[in-house]
Amino acid sequence: MMSNFSLSPAAPRARLLALGLLVAVATSGCSQLKGRQGYVVDPLLTDSVTAGVDNRESVERTLGRPTFVGQFGTNEYYYVSRETRQLAFAKPRPVNQQVLRIRFDAAGNVAAVDRTGLELVSRLNPSGDKTPTLGRQRSFFEDIFGNIGAVGAPGAGAPSGQ
Numbered sequence: 001m002m003s004n005f006s007l008s009p010a011a012p013r014a015r016l017l018a019l020g021l022l023v024a025v026a027t028s029g030c031s032q033l034k035g036r037q038g039y040v041v042d043p044l045l046t047d048s049v050t051a052g053v054d055n056r057e058s059v060e061r062t063l064g065r066p067t068f069v070g071q072f073g074t075n076e077y078y079y080v081s082r083e084t085r086q087l088a089f090a091k092p093r094p095v096n097q098q099v100l101r102i103r104f105d106a107a108g109n110v111a112a113v114d115r116t117g118l119e120l121v122s123r124l125n126p127s128g129d130k131t132p133t134l135g136r137q138r139s140f141f142e143d144i145f146g147n148i149g150a151v152g153a154p155g156a157g158a159p160s161g162q
Contacts, residue, residue, distance in 0.1 A: 033092075035084040039067050041098055046079070049102060049113055056108040066102075077102045094121055 045062055054062070063079060070076030079100040084092035101114040138146065 033086040035086065035092055037082045037084070039063075039079040039081045039100075041079075041081045041100075046100055046115075049110060051110045051112050054110045056104055059102055059110065063100075075104045075106075077104075094118060097121060 048062060049059055059077065060066075066077035067080040068078050070078070079098075079102075081096075081098045082094055083096040085095050086092040095118075097118045099116045099120075101112075101116075102110055103112045103114070105111045
């Protein structure tokens with residue numbers, strides 16, 4: 001007895017669907033991850049803060065609590081927002097940043113409103129596992145045995161015996 005094996009018309013379509021699903025799953029790891037840190041900026045609200053008009057209380061009612069307060073007193077509020085992008089396992093890179101600094105006078109009124117962006121972000125590139133320093137390069141054994149004979153030697157700053 002001989003069976004006649006034939007593929008149904010839906011089989012190529014199912015293979016194509018499975019292949020498309022496999023490609024989608026394989027490439028989903030390569031998509032960019034978006035991140036947001038800090039204050040969520042609403043331009044309408046941040047533009048409404050005006051020097052000479054607002055005070056500390058009206059700023060907190062409008063913008064909320066600051067991300068942080070100035071280090072040397074409470075006369076400066078900082079609202080920091082940063083957006084980053086990251087591809088798979090790479091380090092996140094900043095694509096947008098806004099720092100809104102609001103300075104107050106002694107009476108608590110807004111004296112100035114300053115905005116900065118990505119122009120002040122610095123990139124640090126460490127070189128390997130070492131931190132470059134100034135000074136001479138010493139080997140491991142020079143570090144261990146380098147002070148032998150130097151402690152208490154004349155002219156080395158050791159107190160003279162009396």
